[in-house]
Amino acid sequence: MKKNRLLAKWLNDDLSPDELAAFEASPDFEKYKKIKEYTSHLETDDWDENAMLSNILSQKKSTPKVVPLYKKWAFRAAAIFVLALGITFAMKVFVPxxxxxxxxxxxxxxxxxxxxxxxxxxxxxxxxxxxxxxxxxxxxxxxxxxxxxxxxxxxxxxxxxxxxxxxxxxxxxxxxxxxxxxxxxxxxxxxxxxxxxxxxxxxxxxxxxxxxxKTTVNSLKPEWMDNQISFYQENIRSLLDEVERQYNIKIELNSKDTISLFTGKLPAKDLNTALQIISTTYHLEAKKVSNNTIIFDEK
CATH class of the missing domain: 2.60.120.1440 (Jelly Rolls)
Incomplete structure (x- = not known):
């Protein structure tokens, strides 16, 4: 109820500075802001005061009717909620x-x-x-x-x-x-x-x-699902690219040998062991220059 009341007041530009700041900080504000643009046509028509006065005077026994402002707020708030549900459904179903x-x-x-x-x-x-x-x-x-x-x-x-x-x-x-x-x-x-x-x-x-x-299959499921990185005749640059993905690190290679092919496995959860295997295979020396940067130099 409080959220609906704030929404109605916001639609009528009747929020206090503190209320406005709190409403704009809410997680749904951007959605309401966009929806407000699409529902601007829902504004009620302006009343013709002279015509209304003439109508009242012509009906001596009739009682003037007052349309509470909150009904206007409630109408717009309800329309926006319906449209929001529609947009949310479309986003979940039709959008990729x-x-x-x-x-x-x-x-x-x-x-x-x-x-x-x-x-x-x-x-x-x-x-x-x-x-x-x-x-x-x-x-x-x-x-x-x-x-x-x-x-x-x-x-x-x-x-x-x-x-x-x-x-x-x-x-x-x-x-x-x-x-x-x-x-x-x-x-x-x-x-x-x-x-x-x-x-x-x-x-x-x-x-x-x-x-x-030509390739071969030696397992019942991909080795990477068991935290093993499997390679078959991979050059060192492709091998290091995969290690970078698995460990979210950056690797620099200073080596003339980029042709030799590697067939085997590296652990995907033990960086030190993986670096040691690569160093031994390619006669390199691994240096950690930061938490996420490795440099391989020739020995």
């Missing part, structure tokens, strides 16, 4: 939804059909809830693991290629010019440029710089 996982974090969420998605660090997904059951389509930047509920065609669009399934479990990864897809259950159709490949349980495919690279 975005899920993100910042560097050093992972995000798990469910889609409208209860399909489950786990986003790896530094990744983002965009989708629309509206008509989802008939149009299960989303856009991925980065890497994500999907457990897709059975239903109509399910599509994952990336800047490098598209993955299409019906109901399955799979992992999709896009990093710069590299596109990886692993099928852990069911079947997955992968479209990359003019190439179309059908993957079944335990199969994977990788494209890098326009070329298909």
């Amino acid at each position: 939804q975005t899920e993100t996982a910042d560097f050093g974090q992972k995000t798990t969420f469910s889609l409208p059909d209860n399909s489950e998605v786990v986003l790896n660090s530094g990744s983002e997904i965009n989708y629309k809830k509206w008509n989802w059951s008939n149009n299960r389509h989303l856009e991925l930047k980065g890497e994500a693991y999907f457990r897709v509920a059975k239903g109509r065609k399910f599509e994952v669009e990336t800047h490098l290629g598209k993955v299409t399934v019906l109901g399955t479990q799979f992992n999709v990864k896009t990093r710069k010019n590299r596109f990886d897809v692993v099928c852990y259950e069911g079947r997955v159709k992968v479209n990359y440029a003019n190439t179309q490949i059908l993957l079944t349980h335990g199969q994977s495919v990788r494209f890098e710089n326009g070329k298909q690279i």
